[in-house]
Amino acid sequence: MSDMRLAVAGAAGRMGQALIRAIASMDGVVVSAAIERSGSDILGRDAGVQAQLGEIGVAFTDDFEAAMAVSDGLVDFTAPDVSVANAGLAAQYGLVHIIGTTGCDAAHEEKIRKAAEKAIIVKSGNMSLGVNLLSVLVRQAAKALDPQDWDIEIVEMHHRHKVDAPSGTALLLGQAAAEGRDIDLDAASIRVRDGHTGPRPAGSIGFATLRGGSVVGEHTVMLAGEGELVELSHKATDRSIFARGAVKAALWARNREPGLYSMIDVLGLSEN
Numbered sequence: 001m002s003d004m005r006l007a008v009a010g011a012a013g014r015m016g017q018a019l020i021r022a023i024a025s026m027d028g029v030v031v032s033a034a035i036e037r038s039g040s041d042i043l044g045r046d047a048g049v050q051a052q053l054g055e056i057g058v059a060f061t062d063d064f065e066a067a068m069a070v071s072d073g074l075v076d077f078t079a080p081d082v083s084v085a086n087a088g089l090a091a092q093y094g095l096v097h098i099i100g101t102t103g104c105d106a107a108h109e110e111k112i113r114k115a116a117e118k119a120i121i122v123k124s125g126n127m128s129l130g131v132n133l134l135s136v137l138v139r140q141a142a143k144a145l146d147p148q149d150w151d152i153e154i155v156e157m158h159h160r161h162k163v164d165a166p167s168g169t170a171l172l173l174g175q176a177a178a179e180g181r182d183i184d185l186d187a188a189s190i191r192v193r194d195g196h197t198g199p200r201p202a203g204s205i206g207f208a209t210l211r212g213g214s215v216v217g218e219h220t221v222m223l224a225g226e227g228e229l230v231e232l233s234h235k236a237t238d239r240s241i242f243a244r245g246a247v248k249a250a251l252w253a254r255n256r257e258p259g260l261y262s263m264i265d266v267l268g269l270s271e272n
């Protein structure tokens with residue numbers, strides 16, 4: 001089979017640059033386009049130079065349609081409104097769409113679900129093997145431990161530039177815990193505490209967000225019982241783990257049926 005041609009949306013961003021490097025270093029894929037927003041100063045410059053690779057002969061463009069015409073897949077780590085708009089367009093062109101963007105609200109998620117009726121979409125708040133394996137362990141632990149006796153708290157820390165909270169990964173881990181307990185995450189979540197909060201409601205799932213410096217991404221799920229604490233953690237030290245996961249997802253998704261898939265599907269980590 002010929003190499004899969006991958007367009008990168010948000011190609012000048014932190015993840016965009018990691019994706020350009022990952023695609024250039026992996027077999028079976030080539031960078032076909034590097035998309036940035038209209039008006040960006042970077043348009044016309046070589047995407048490989050920005051990613052510290054040297055010239056790769058692909059210039060940043062805001063011409064989304066031209067980029068789609070020369071691509072088999074779109075890898076998209078941008079912003080929620082951008083990824084939703086891209087999902088509709090990628091579907092029109094029959095492209096695989098890998099969405100790593102976090103911070104989507106219920107309306108964004110619904111539009112992406114709708115696009116996936118016609119498009120092949122893989123979406124995950126974290127594309128790394130380690131975090132997805134962790135989510136399987138969290139689900140098992142939450143299932144095994146009585147919610148009346150064991151409190152679940154999820155703590156995350158990211159770099160100072162991150163714009164959404166809780167992180168997509170924290171929510172993914174919260175969802176895994178909620179599934180283990182067979183409860184609805186939205187109904188059980190406590191995302192903020194301030195002032196006189198009263199005691200902790202039994203069965204709730206708490207989130208705590210830290211931001212600072214250059215931290216790539218650290219997550220700990222705490223299961224706190226009387227006299228003991230179980231901690232399940234993941235620390236990302238390099239964005240290449242997300243980028244390689246996203247490229248792996250694109251290769252996995254090629255020639256699949258339309259639908260909305262997750263990294264659990266890609267990595268074959270489903271417990272069923």
Ligand SMILES: NC(=O)C1=CN([C@@H]2O[C@H](COP(=O)(O)OP(=O)(O)OC[C@H]3O[C@@H](n4cnc5c(N)ncnc54)[C@H](OP(=O)(O)O)[C@@H]3O)[C@@H](O)[C@H]2O)C=CC1
Binds near residue numbers: 009014
């Ligand atoms: N699922 C996962 O494994 C991971 C997910 N993420 C998520 O990926 C997203 C991006 O993160 P990060 O790379 O750190 O953020 P950055 O801000 O560094 O990158 C986003 C890039 O998208 C660009 N952009 C904005 N609008 C458009 C548009 N319309 N078309 C094309 N490009 C556009 C931005 O340009 P400009 O700056 O000019 O606005 C910027 O270059 C976040 O939601 C983050 O949480 C991050 C890491 C891993």
Ligand SMILES: O=C(O)C1=N[C@H](C(=O)O)C[C@H](O)C1
Binds near residue numbers: 125126217236
């Ligand atoms: O914005 C980031 O940087 C990251 N975002 C993702 C998230 O919201 O969980 C994944 C990773 O932790 C890095």
